[in-house]
Amino acid sequence: MKQSTALTIATGVAAAAIGGLFFYARATRPPVINPDVPEPAKPVELARYLGKWFELARHENRFEKGLDGVTAEYALEDERIRITNSGCQSGPKGERSSASGRAIVVDEGTNAKLKVSFFGPFYVGDYWVLDHGDDYDWSIVGEPSGRYLWVLSREAKPAAAAVEALLQRVEALGYDRWALRITRQG
Incomplete structure (x- = not known):
């Protein structure tokens, strides 16, 4: 029972850490300065x-x-x-x-x-x-x-x-x- 509880806690901590990283990455992105990005204007050599x-x-x-x-x-x-x-x-x-x-x-x-x-x-x-x-x-x-x-x-x-x-x-x-x-x- 103790091992199962420790595993549950470890899984919860890992999920919280991953979730925190996800929200940090999203929160630190710059704001949108063009909501309608155009396709490239011409080919590139x-x-x-x-x-x-x-x-x-x-x-x-x-x-x-x-x-x-x-x-x-x-x-x-x-x-x-x-x-x-x-x-x-x-x-x-x-x-x-x-x-x-x-x-x-x-x-x-x-x-x-x-x-x-x-x-x-x-x-x-x-x-x-x-x-x-x-x-x-x-x-x-x-x-x-x-x-x-x-x-x-x-x-x-x-x-x-x-x-x-x-x-x-x-x-x-x-x-x-x-x-x-x-x-x-x-």
Whole structure:
């Protein structure tokens, strides 16, 4: 009887812990800034998309909280895309940290929809290239829930007119541009 009671308590504690993690994950997600996320505007040539991007703006999220000087580098590796994201705490000249992940293309017709994993095989997030410049000089990246958005550029500090045009494009895609955090680059 005691062993059965201990097992019941252990099972209850485990269920509470899992439930707590579920509610924490849901509670720490950013709010929706676009309830009607559009399909990607055009196909992506992966060879042209690879390389280094500078983050110009993002919808703030817990895994990038307070980071500046943020970059993302994409490289083809064993039929997958290797991603290295890095950023600095306390401004663009702060201590740099990085995270590596992998992505696979899930829409081979356009190459604009990927699944990304930074935390091993159990976490897979959507990564949609919603739009990009014809010369691959800028990119707007989101996902279907409308909670995450990134504005990327090949230049760390593009001209103010180019940034304004990108923010207007963000609005045209249905996002609240004023909900974005501008990323300071060094």
